[in-house]
Amino acid sequence: MNPMNYVILASILFAIGSAAVLLRRNAIVAFMGVELMLNAANLSLVAFARIHDQLDGQVMAFFVMVVAAAEVVVGLAIIIAVFRARQSISLDEPAELKG
Amino acid sequence: MLSVTWLLIAVPLVSAFVLLLAGRRADAYGHWVGVGASASAFVVGLIAFVQMLGLPGEERATSVHLSSWIPGTELNLDAGLLVDPLSMTFVLLITFVGTLIHIYSVAYMEHDPDRRRFFAYLNMFVAAMLLLVLADSFLLLFVGWEGVGLASYLLIGFWNQRNEYATAANKAFIANRIGDIGLIVAMGLMFSTFGAVDFATVFDAAPQATAAQLTAIGLMLLLAACGKSAQFPLQSWLGDAMAGPTPVSALIHAATMVTAGVYLIVRSAPIFNGAPDAQVVVALVGAVTLILGALIGMAKDDLKKALAASTMSQIGYMMLAAGLGPIGYAFAIFHLVTHGFFKAGMFLGAGSVMHAMNDQVNMRRFGALRGAMVVTWVTFGLGWLAILGLPPFSGFYSKDKIIEAAFVGEGWQPWVLGGAALVGAGLTAFYMSRLFFMTFHGKARWTDDQHPHESPLLMTVPMIILAVGSAFLGLILASGDRFTHWLEPVTGHVEHHEPVLPVPVLIGATLVLVIAGVALAWLKYGGRDVALEAPTGSLAAITARNDFFQDSVNRAALQRPGQHLTRTLVYLDATVVDGAVNKQARGWAGLGEASRRLQNGQVRSYAATMLVGLVIVALIIVVGGR
Numbered sequence: 001m002n003p004m005n006y007v008i009l010a011s012i013l014f015a016i017g018s019a020a021v022l023l024r025r026n027a028i029v030a031f032m033g034v035e036l037m038l039n040a041a042n043l044s045l046v047a048f049a050r051i052h053d054q055l056d057g058q059v060m061a062f063f064v065m066v067v068a069a070a071e072v073v074v075g076l077a078i079i080i081a082v083f084r085a086r087q088s089i090s091l092d093e094p095a096e097l098k099g
Numbered sequence: 100m101l102s103v104t105w106l107l108i109a110v111p112l113v114s115a116f117v118l119l120l121a122g123r124r125a126d127a128y129g130h131w132v133g134v135g136a137s138a139s140a141f142v143v144g145l146i147a148f149v150q151m152l153g154l155p156g157e158e159r160a161t162s163v164h165l166s167s168w169i170p171g172t173e174l175n176l177d178a179g180l181l182v183d184p185l186s187m188t189f190v191l192l193i194t195f196v197g198t199l200i201h202i203y204s205v206a207y208m209e210h211d212p213d214r215r216r217f218f219a220y221l222n223m224f225v226a227a228m229l230l231l232v233l234a235d236s237f238l239l240l241f242v243g244w245e246g247v248g249l250a251s252y253l254l255i256g257f258w259n260q261r262n263e264y265a266t267a268a269n270k271a272f273i274a275n276r277i278g279d280i281g282l283i284v285a286m287g288l289m290f291s292t293f294g295a296v297d298f299a300t301v302f303d304a305a306p307q308a309t310a311a312q313l314t315a316i317g318l319m320l321l322l323a324a325c326g327k328s329a330q331f332p333l334q335s336w337l338g339d340a341m342a343g344p345t346p347v348s349a350l351i352h353a354a355t356m357v358t359a360g361v362y363l364i365v366r367s368a369p370i371f372n373g374a375p376d377a378q379v380v381v382a383l384v385g386a387v388t389l390i391l392g393a394l395i396g397m398a399k400d401d402l403k404k405a406l407a408a409s410t411m412s413q414i415g416y417m418m419l420a421a422g423l424g425p426i427g428y429a430f431a432i433f434h435l436v437t438h439g440f441f442k443a444g445m446f447l448g449a450g451s452v453m454h455a456m457n458d459q460v461n462m463r464r465f466g467a468l469r470g471a472m473v474v475t476w477v478t479f480g481l482g483w484l485a486i487l488g489l490p491p492f493s494g495f496y497s498k499d500k501i502i503e504a505a506f507v508g509e510g511w512q513p514w515v516l517g518g519a520a521l522v523g524a525g526l527t528a529f530y531m532s533r534l535f536f537m538t539f540h541g542k543a544r545w546t547d548d549q550h551p552h553e554s555p556l557l558m559t560v561p562m563i564i565l566a567v568g569s570a571f572l573g574l575i576l577a578s579g580d581r582f583t584h585w586l587e588p589v590t591g592h593v594e595h596h597e598p599v600l601p602v603p604v605l606i607g608a609t610l611v612l613v614i615a616g617v618a619l620a621w622l623k624y625g626g627r628d629v630a631l632e633a634p635t636g637s638l639a640a641i642t643a644r645n646d647f648f649q650d651s652v653n654r655a656a657l658q659r660p661g662q663h664l665t666r667t668l669v670y671l672d673a674t675v676v677d678g679a680v681n682k683q684a685r686g687w688a689g690l691g692e693a694s695r696r697l698q699n700g701q702v703r704s705y706a707a708t709m710l711v712g713l714v715i716v717a718l719i720i721v722v723g724g725r
Contacts, residue, residue: 021706030703095700 006047013040027079027089038068111136112226118219126215133218134201141194156588181235185589189232192439196354197225199561204346206557224250236297247356248275255343267339274336278326285319302369317377324360328414331388335649341403345450353410354439364421365428382422386519389415393526398643402460413438420501427504428590429583434497437573441485444565448479455551467543471551474559476539478566483535485569493573506598513599528616536625
């Protein structure tokens with residue numbers, strides 16, 4: 001099977017993920033979009049590793065997973081804190097930092 | 100003793116500070132503190148004077164080193180006092196007349212709630228004036244010069260709740276400022292020419308300087324003197340300065356401060372001796388002012404303003420004498436001293452009249468006051484006889500010497516200067532007699548609420564003392580040329596010069612003119628009824644009554660162009676200088692405003708921005724990678 005298909009799948013996943021981040025108001029869904037983008041990146045890293053017959057991409061994918069795990073912890077904690085503060089997890093509502 | 104001459108300045112200065120800082124608590128006794136400070140300065144001065152008399156002539160000048168002031172290599176200046184016959188003359192005049200006027204003011208200002216503040220300013224004036232005459236460098240003199248200017252400003256505007264009085268104070272201050280520029284520039288020229296501004300160095304080096312340098316310095320000093328002494332063309336402030344309380348007019352604007360210009364010229368004698376052109380200008384300024392002041396005095400109905408015009412005219416005599424060089428210096432100072440006595444006495448008399456007549460100054464509302472105020476009449480009359488220059492009163496000895504000296508010389512100068520001095524004597528006789536007759540003789544023209552009465556002893560005693568001085572001081576000082584010899588160590592010994600006309604002719608001509616002036620004044624104002632309203636009069640009378648339109652001239656020639664200039668500069672400043680800065684600032688603010696919109700707080704728009712950026716980076720890599 002042509003490994004290029006994985007790259008195409010990864011870009012489709014990335015596009016879906018970024019669309020979720022940009023278009024959805026729900027913080028959980030947007031967060032899922034972020035995860036999807038990370039995994040799309042992971043998939044393309046692994047695919048490129050395969051194409052070039054090197055292990056660097058796979059190693060990098062493991063790093064990304066570790067970082068993603070940490071990010072989930074922090075991100076969910078923030079979402080819960082925001083929910084506790086304002087009884088809502090809409091991404092559009094917290095806008096106190098606007099200039 | 101001479102080493103404690105600094106006490107002369109310190110005592111009134113400390114007293115002024117104490118009176119100002121003590122506030123209302125000192126209201127009950129403050130005026131006597133002021134009198135005491137002035138009187139103790141006089142006692143110190145008198146002791147120093149007696150000691151000085153014990154020394155031979157050439158040892159009478161003493162320098163008193165006070166402290167190092169401006170240490171440096173280029174300009175090294177110490178603060179010090181110079182006690183010599185010239186400054187001693189001034190010290191005695193200032194402290195003696197000053198003390199009498201302090202005493203007079205105790206009664207004159209009795210009902211003023213701010214009497215303590217008044218005495219604080221008077222003390223401050225005495226301290227500054229003494230510093231002016233005792234300083235041993237032009238820079239220290241300048242400190243006193245500014246000090247008397249400040250005191251004059253504060254005292255002219257003492258009743259500054261009246262708007263026009265406050266304006267008069269500002270006018271005096273600003274006119275003096277113009278003169279001060281002259282003194283500053285003169286000091287700058289001295290520094291560049293001689294590298295010093297202290298009297299000793301400058302006067303030692305003066306003979307080696309070129310005539311052009313000395314003339315420049317001399318003219319700048321003359322500008323300073325014109326401002327301070329109300330000489331043409333800076334004379335306009337003196338008439339308005341009469342807004343101050345009358346003792347102030349007597350002390351500052353008749354006897355002492357306005358004569359500081361004459362002191363400056365005489366003190367700077369070594370500079371003027373090397374600059375004959377500057378001397379001629381000084382003499383001409385004096386001649387013009389003496390005629391101008393006399394003409395103004397002839398037309399004024401305001402008692403104090405007529406006296407102010409007379410002061411201007413008499414200082415014109417002193418300037419004229421000072422411009423004559425060594426033959427005139429001693430006579431300038433002599434006339435200054437006698438004038439200090441008789442003019443201060445007459446101003447105090449005017450104050451006494453105002454005191455009796457509810458602060459009325461319009462002479463057309465006086466008349467026949469001799470019956471109601473005998474002491475004032477007699478003391479004023481002695482001052483009047485003195486200023487007329489009739490023998491044996493003071494003015495005769497001082498003014499006649501100036502007229503004689505003015506006739507010495509060659510070419511056109513003796514005729515112009517001497518002629519002006521001679522005509523001025525006749526004019527003086529007319530306007531002073533007019534003033535005297537309108538006030539004390541003729542029929543009473545009082546308003547119904549005026550009940551003239553003699554002033555209290557505190558006021559009449561100083562007037563009597565000054566009147567005695569006006570009568571006999573000239574005779575005492577002139578007999579045996581005592582005063583001239585006394586000043587010789589400073590002004591130098593002068594051989595006798597013959598005037599272009601014989602002396603008896605000059606004395607005779609002067610006396611004839613004086614008597615004619617008095618007779619004319621008697622015919623017009625003494626023996627006849629005086630109209631309550633001033634007649635419109637000829638063009639000349641209107642011109643003189645309006646001070647030769649000097650206010651209009653100043654306004655048209657200086658004030659208006661100055662205002663236009665400042666307005667243009669303000670406009671340029673606002674549009675060009677500030678404009679550039681403001682426009683730039685506005686540009687940065689607009690940039691900030693624009694970038695502020697990016698920070699809209701919408702997380703998803705940030706994400707979109709990042710994505711767009713990412714796509715752009717990706718495109719660059721893809722396209723650039725090919």
